[in-house]
Amino acid sequence: MDTSFSSQKEIDARERGGLGTERLEVAFGPHHPSTHGVFRMDVVLEGEKIVSLKPVFGYLHRNHEKIGESVSYLGIIPYTDRLDYLCSPTSNWGFVLACEKLAGLEAPERAQYIRVILAELTRLVNHTCLAGFLAQDLGAMGTPLMYAFRERENILDLFESLTGARMMVNYFRFGGCRCDLPEGWLQGVSRVLDAYSKFLDEFEALLTGNEILLQRTQGVGVLKADLAINAGITGPCLRASGVNYDLRKVDAYGIYSRFPFRVPIGEHGDCFDRYMVRILEMRESIGILRQAVREIPAGPIMDAKAKTRSIRPKAGEVYGRIESPKGELGFYLIADGSPSPYRYRIRPPSFINLTVLEEMCLGLTVADAVAILGSIDIVLGEVDR
Amino acid sequence: METPENILARLQAAFPSAKIELLPNGCPSQPPSLLLDPAFACEIATFLKNDAALRLDHATNVTGVDWPKEGYIEAVYHLFSMEKKHGPLIIRLRTANRDTAVVLPSLTPVWRSADLQEREIFDLFGIKFEGHPDLRRILMWDGFKDHPMRKDYVAPDDFEYEPTAHDDVLERAQQHFSKNA
Numbered sequence: 129m130d131t132s133f134s135s136q137k138e139i140d141a142r143e144r145g146g147l148g149t150e151r152l153e154v155a156f157g158p159h160h161p162s163t164h165g166v167f168r169m170d171v172v173l174e175g176e177k178i179v180s181l182k183p184v185f186g187y188l189h190r191n192h193e194k195i196g197e198s199v200s201y202l203g204i205i206p207y208t209d210r211l212d213y214l215c216s217p218t219s220n221w222g223f224v225l226a227c228e229k230l231a232g233l234e235a236p237e238r239a240q241y242i243r244v245i246l247a248e249l250t251r252l253v254n255h256t257c258l259a260g261f262l263a264q265d266l267g268a269m270g271t272p273l274m275y276a277f278r279e280r281e282n283i284l285d286l287f288e289s290l291t292g293a294r295m296m297v298n299y300f301r302f303g304g305c306r307c308d309l310p311e312g313w314l315q316g317v318s319r320v321l322d323a324y325s326k327f328l329d330e331f332e333a334l335l336t337g338n339e340i341l342l343q344r345t346q347g348v349g350v351l352k353a354d355l356a357i358n359a360g361i362t363g364p365c366l367r368a369s370g371v372n373y374d375l376r377k378v379d380a381y382g383i384y385s386r387f388p389f390r391v392p393i394g395e396h397g398d399c400f401d402r403y404m405v406r407i408l409e410m411r412e413s414i415g416i417l418r419q420a421v422r423e424i425p426a427g428p429i430m431d432a433k434a435k436t437r438s439i440r441p442k443a444g445e446v447y448g449r450i451e452s453p454k455g456e457l458g459f460y461l462i463a464d465g466s467p468s469p470y471r472y473r474i475r476p477p478s479f480i481n482l483t484v485l486e487e488m489c490l491g492l493t494v495a496d497a498v499a500i501l502g503s504i505d506i507v508l509g510e511v512d513r
Numbered sequence: 514m515e516t517p518e519n520i521l522a523r524l525q526a527a528f529p530s531a532k533i534e535l536l537p538n539g540c541p542s543q544p545p546s547l548l549l550d551p552a553f554a555c556e557i558a559t560f561l562k563n564d565a566a567l568r569l570d571h572a573t574n575v576t577g578v579d580w581p582k583e584g585y586i587e588a589v590y591h592l593f594s595m596e597k598k599h600g601p602l603i604i605r606l607r608t609a610n611r612d613t614a615v616v617l618p619s620l621t622p623v624w625r626s627a628d629l630q631e632r633e634i635f636d637l638f639g640i641k642f643e644g645h646p647d648l649r650r651i652l653m654w655d656g657f658k659d660h661p662m663r664k665d666y667v668a669p670d671d672f673e674y675e676p677t678a679h680d681d682v683l684e685r686a687q688q689h690f691s692k693n694a
Contacts, residue, residue: 185629186652191637191661230540357570357595360626373595444540447574447591447601458574460591463540475574475591483628512652 151179154494158187162265162498165508169485169497176493181486185479188512196472201227201302201439204472209296211474212510215254217246217287218452219510220300225381226448226459230441233303233431240383241424242305245317246297247450248413248420249287252324253280254453255364255406255413256331258505262403263335265502266344272335279327282320289313303434314421321417328410336407345399349488349500352397359483363455364409365504368394368401375451386423387416399503406505440467454478454505474513478506514599515566517545527560528553536605546589546603551617554606555644558623561592561602568596572624575631577638579663584610586638586663588617590627608640611663619645637662 157168166187172180192211196204208223209216221243228234235243260276284294289310291297299306335341351361356369366373374391376384392408394401430436441463449458455477462471481504489497515523521535524547531553538545549557561569569592578587585607593600608615619642621627631642632651639660642648650657659666678686 186654189652191652193637194662229542232542355625358625359628360571360573360624362573371595373598378598442539444538444543445546446540446543447603449573456573458591460574460576460589462578471576471578473574473576475576479629480626483625 156494156497158184162502164261164501164506165511167501167506167508167511169501171494171497173494178489178492178494178497181489181497183482183485186512188508190513192513193472193474197468197470200437200467201441201469202437204469205300206296206298209298210509211476211513212452212454212457212478212507213295214257214507215250215453216295216297217243217250217299218450218457220297221247221382222448222450222452222457223459224300224302225450226446226461227302227439227441229448230444230446230461230463231302231439233434235304235382235431236428237383237425238308238427239304239429241420242309242429243300243382244384244387245417245420245424246287246290246299248417249283249317249320251413251453252410253283254505255410256280258406258502259331259335259403262345262399262499262502263341265498266341268340272331275327275331275334279324282323286313286316286320289316301430301434301436302439303431303436304429308429314424317417317421321414321421324414325411328407328414332407336404341403342400344495344499345403345503347396348399348492348496349503350396350398351484351488355484355487356397360480361455361484362477362481363451363453363505364405365402365455365481367392368405369397370394375449375456379449381450387419389413389416399499402503402505438467440465445471449475452477454507454510455481474510476510476513478504478508479511479513482506482511514594514597514602517547517602520561520567520602521547524557524560528557531557533557544601544603546605548605548607551606554618554620555623558604558620561604562623567602568594569600569602570624571595571600572620572626573601575620575627575634577634577640577662579611579638581611581664586611586615586640588631588634588640590620590624615639616641616643618643619648621645636660639663 152173154171156171157163158166168184170182171178208219211219256276256279260273263272287297288294291299351369353369353371356366370393372393389412392405394405443464445462447460449456457477458475460473461469464470488500524533531550534548536546536548561567571593572590573593574591576589588606590604592602606617617640619631621631631645634640635648636650636653637660
């Protein structure tokens with residue numbers, strides 16, 4: 129065979145009995161819409177297959193922890209809003225919980241119920257948006273995301289009438305909450321809840337049985353339970369892999385032990401299970417919210433011992449954690465008796481859930497990596513801090 | 514879960530030549546922590562993870578703390594058990610000093626969850642983790658020189674670029690450029 133006019137690559141390919149491929153390095157992000165912010169992945173492709181994927185962090189880094197060491201304990205609360213900006217009430221709660229352990233405060237009954245109501249509303253917001261974003265990433269342009277955002281607006285309206293802000297609520301305080309519920313607010317919650325069950329039915333009719341969604345998510349990005357545990361994956365991603373670990377049950381912080389909700393568990397640990405676990409969690413959240421709205425007592429909303437502005441915990445350290453919609457959100461504080469913490473550390477669930485991103489994507493295509501990233505659910509404000 | 518005192522006694526029995534210390538916690542409701550001997554850290558970590566009564570399989574929070582007055586940097590690990598649903602056990606490792614001997618063993622081979630977090634400590638505190646699979650800067654860029662989370666870190670004085678600098682920013686900019694001229 130005459131090979132005098134062929135390039136070396138063609139000869140190699142012919143010897144292997146196929147077309148030759150070359151490795152291609154793709155810088156995916158930081159300005160790609162499906163990276164949910166300014167996240168970047170350095171992906172190496174062989175043909176369409178991913179052979180290596182390195183996440184690159186830091187585009188939104190502002191050294192939140194260093195800022196926290198130079199402002200007062202109270203001054204940190206608005207900064208925690210900016211961690212996971214979709215779910216600021218839960219970020220508030222995590223920090224306030226750690227401070228309360230440190231200072232020996234306890235929120236009164238009514239405040240505890242308000243916290244649960246806000247946290248579960250936040251979970252609804254986050255999971256609805258996640259499902260919308262995931263569908264958007266898979267190419268369902270517009271409709272599911274707009275439906276999700278329409279429902280989110282109703283909840284943000286509730287946040288606004290209570291706290292004055294739609295996203296950056298800055299609402300929880302050490303030993304309670306900033307202000308009491310306005311007139312008719314609980315009825316507003318009930319109205320939203322009535323509409324929400326119907327919305328979820330409609331949303332599921334649109335998405336859950338959809339053939340394209342099933343094709344794109346089932347069996348994609350499988351995460352095994354033992355790897356998930358070892359890699360510190362928490363939240364819905366962990367439970368989708370079949371591990372029953374929900375801090376609302378394990379730690380029963382606040383008053384969660386009073387609510388008989390179920391913890392949805394996945395079986396396969398693939399993208400579809402991660403989607404489905406969230407849909408089921410929303411249905412449980414609606415149950416928790418209905419019970420909380422029914423049972424919330426009248427009374428004070430602040431611990432009488434609490435001194436919000438001049439809190440100076442004695443020297444010591446604490447680790448407080450809550451089940452945020454994205455996973456285990458922890459705050460590690462070292463106090464030295466001064467008005468600001470000596471060390472202020474956040475354990476960000478979105479960041480640590482990215483530990484095994486490469487393993488989940490290897491051997492799949494870029495389109496699958498988009499689905500996997502969408503199903504992990506990250507917010508860059510929390511990843512980069 | 515067993516008390517940290519009990520765990521300490523069992524660790525001392527299992528690793529007689531390792532120096533392990535119990536550090537009290539000023540906050541009364543919170544547990545004390547165990548200061549481990551870096552030379553035995555990996556063995557002790559594996560022991561804690563595999564021990565039938567403890568099964569601390571979830572190393573959730575891994576972070577650094579800088580103590581310039583005491584003259585060392587700490588790496589702190591918060592361990593929980595997903596299987597037994599208990600915790601936390603807090604273990605700490607200390608570097609010998611803050612500039613020349615900042616090497617600690619990496620616990621990433623034991624708990625994968627320490628991977629990105631140890632990289633973050635390396636980046637922001639400057640502890641070098643021996644045995645880490647991929648120790649690079651993570652939040653700061655690769656050419657960055659210093660470690661911003663150290664207590665004695667001084668921010669560069671020209672980072673705050675303003676098109677029309679005024680007041681203290683202008684003053685700092687003038688000082689900066691006169692120094693560099």
